[in-house]
Amino acid sequence: MDGYGMxxxxxxxxxxKVVLVSSPIGGRRGRLYGVETEQRLSLSEKGGAFLTRYYEMEEDEEWHIRTIRGKLRANRKTVRAVMEGILESLPHLQCVLADDAGDWELILEDSKGNRCRAYGTLEGDCMAALSDEIREKLGRKDLFLFNGIYDRVDRLEFTLHRTEKIRPGDPLPEGFSYVTWDYHEKMxxxxxxxTVEYDRQIFEAADVKTRYHLEEAVSSFLDGLSPWVFSIVEGNxxxxCVDPLRSCDYTIVLTMEKGGKREIRGSYDKKGLPADWPAFAENFFRFLSYYGLGxxxxxxxxxxxxxxxxxxIFCAVSFEEGGQEYWYMADSDEYEVGDFVQVPAGVDNHVAIGRVESVVYCQKEEAPYPVDEVKHIMGTAAEAAEGSEGSTR
Structure with a gap:
């Protein structure tokens, strides 16, 4: 939607005095444990340059905002140059707001205390040159300013460590009551x-190592991860109740393009894991499953x-999981079990999406449905499969 000019x-x-408030989370909702949610840069020739940073934290099951305020190492000449750069850029401010993006607010104050404001969206191309110039002058690469710090995830390491004390059937050496199973996974x-590397240390003498080399596909998958992924952990x-004979813990290490690292640790259970772990696990499993087992x-x-x-060629097609199957004739060998296809359905022959449940080759006299009456498959519909649930014949 349109924003407000100055x-x-x-x-x-x-x-x-110039104040620039920048928030990378914008309209996003949810707790972002330990994540910097806002910066407030204050500039004045007399006072110098101050940076206030806001973080969401949790202590004793209570959420609060942690504030860190400090004066930047910038002399009066540098502060004045930064202020003049902002003032000279006023005619070029891109004052557009988007509900699903971060935002900035610029406040100018004159010598008599009068103020005026402008708002805009915190995005990569917005006032990029000015933002870079300010970072350089103030010697701070971590300032959000007008275009934010748009980092990306370059590496994700996940390790799981499970130990179980098992009482075996065979007698143990004197002084031992249990056998410890020490299990590890690393991705x-x-x-x-x-590449994707997935290693499992099942026993001391049993380990499995898998390596996928997927040019461009790995980068594409990582591009889909927010720099704030895994930030929300409810905690137990x-x-x-803790099982004294069993423990299962995880560690996630995220390495960012700009060199920063984030580490998340906890118990491997629903509340100990990040809130978005189930969605990530499902998406990543689907990503790897695309390449199959050969x-x-x-x-x-x-x-x-x-x-x-x-x-x-006859294909049995269903329109819902476990639903009735209907016979269609195929005009080529391209269809396999599990494929989603477009078919004419109902008395009006409207186009519906169904799933191929089986494929049968037979002579005309052995056809499972009269050849003169059977309808033909119109083509594949893989891209439309997700939107076709509930279609009926």
């Missing part, structure tokens, strides 16, 4: 090498029967 006609004297998603209550273990590959000359 009406400097309200000022009655020279500008003596690394790395942009630089475009203090009176949670042909060796694929029943559809080793169990496929080749069509003989003269045989017709």
């Amino acid at each position: 009406d400097i006609s309200m000022l009655r004297g020279p500008v003596v 690394v998603i790395d942009r630089a090498s475009e 209550p203090k009176d949670v 042909e060796i273990f694929n029943a559809a590959a080793y169990g496929k029967v080749r069509r003989r000359e003269g045989e017709l």
Whole structure:
């Protein structure tokens, strides 16, 4: 939506103070533990330059804002140069607001205490040159300013460590009551090498190592992760029951493009994990599953029967999970079990999306449905599959 431009006609004297408030989370909702949610940069020739930073924190199950305020190392000449740079850029301010993005607010105050304001969206291209110039003059690369610090995740490391004390059936050496099972998993998603590595140490003498090299695909997946991913962790209550014979903990390390690192630790359970872990795990599993296990273990590959000359192709299609199956004829061998296809359905032959449940090759006289009456598959519909739930014949 449109924002508000700056009406400097309200000022009655020279500008003596400039305040820039920047928030990268904008309209986002939810607790962001330990994340910097706002910066307030205050500039004045007499007072110098001050930076106030706001973080969301939790102590004793109570959320509060932690504030850190400090004076920047900038002399009067530097502060004045920064203020003049902002004032000279006023005609070029991009005052647009977006509900789903971060935002900034610029406040100018004159010598008589009059103020005027402007608002805009905190985005990469907004006043980028001015923002970079201010960071350089003040010697602070971590300022949000007008365009934010748009970092990205370059590497994600996830480790899981589970220990279990097991009482075996066979007698143990004297002084031992349990056998300890020490289990480890480690997953690394790395942009630089475009690889995913997934290692499991099942027993001391049993380990599995898997490596995927997926050029561009790994970068694309990491691009979909917010720099604030895994920031919200509810945590278990203090009176949670703990199994003395079992523990399972995790560590997540995120390495950012600009060199920063974030580390998240906790118990591997619903409240000990970040709130967005289930969504991440599902998306990542789907991402890796796309590449499958190859042909060796694929029943559809080793169990496929080749069509003989003269045989017709019939596909049983369903329109809901576990629903009734209907026969359609296919005009090519391109369809396999699990494919989503477009078919004419109902008396009016409206287009519906169904799933192929089985494929049968047969001669005309052995057809599961009269050849003269059967309808034909119109084509694949993989892209429309998700939006087709609930279609009926």
